[in-house]
Amino acid sequence: DVAALATAAQSLGLGRALLARTVEYVKQRTQFGVPVGSFQAVKHRLADTLIALEFAEPLVHGAALALAAGSPEAGRDVAAAKATAGEAAHRAARTALQLHGAVGYTDELDLSLWIRKARPLRDAWGTPAACRARVLAA
Numbered sequence: 001d002v003a004a005l006a007t008a009a010q011s012l013g014l015g016r017a018l019l020a021r022t023v024e025y026v027k028q029r030t031q032f033g034v035p036v037g038s039f040q041a042v043k044h045r046l047a048d049t050l051i052a053l054e055f056a057e058p059l060v061h062g063a064a065l066a067l068a069a070g071s072p073e074a075g076r077d078v079a080a081a082k083a084t085a086g087e088a089a090h091r092a093a094r095t096a097l098q099l100h101g102a103v104g105y106t107d108e109l110d111l112s113l114w115i116r117k118a119r120p121l122r123d124a125w126g127t128p129a130a131c132r133a134r135v136l137a138a
Contacts, residue, residue, distance in 0.1 A: 002067065008084075008086065011121045015089035016092075018114055019050060056085040063081035082128075087122065
């Protein structure tokens with residue numbers, strides 16, 4: 001459970017870093033003479049990503065507290081945090097890649113390195129499906 005919790009926390013940090021970099025990029029990138037970040041569809045994608053990360057954060061903190069206290073429900077809490085944080089980070093990676101466009105695939109940005117970490121972190125120490133099954137079984 002400690003490794004799963006650490007992976008959830010790392011996923012959360014990865015998602016937050018990707019979101020911050022993407023927000024900075026869409027503020028600078030212009031299309032039709034205006035920043036891409038001013039478009040409503042872009043704002044919605046970023047807002048959905050932020051909501052997913054904000055939802056995952058208290059689950060990660062709660063799981064850490066439950067694990068530290070030796071709670072019998074700690075396994076369930078860790079599984080919920082792991083599934084939620086992993087999915088949120090993966091969503092942040094997909095959003096970052098879509099909003100960066102083709103430059104996100106290049107080696108000019110280190111974005112591809114961050115994105116390549118999101119999926120393995122999501123699946124390490126329990127896939128989201130396995131974590132959800134663990135939560136339901138508890």
